[in-house]
Amino acid sequence: MRVTADFVILQKIMSVTIELDEKLVAEIDAVAKDLSKNRLQYINDSLQKVLHQDKRKYSEEEVSKMYREAYGKFPVQPDEFEIEEEQMIEVWKDL
Secondary structure, eight states: OEEEEEEEETTEEEEEEEEOOHHHHHHHHHHHHHTTOOHHHHHHHHHHHHHHHHHHHHHHHHHHHHHHHHHHHSOOOTTTTOOOHHHHHHHHTTO
16 A cells, blocks of 8 residues: 655655655544544654664763763763762652
């Protein structure tokens, strides 16, 4: 089954043709209907969510890399994160 969808990119609408399995299209249509959306709205929203997650994941990986590099250059000192037992109990009591 061939599906044509319009996507808003930089305030321009582009027509993109993709091929999807009929079962997947049926699932998309069912979920879109449950959410009171049409196929195009559902596909656009879903792709934007995935793109946002992927961008955030990339960003988190970059931040992790920066922390690793920084702690490699400036390791944690033995008493840097010392906490009194009373403070620990206060922090953890509500968890």
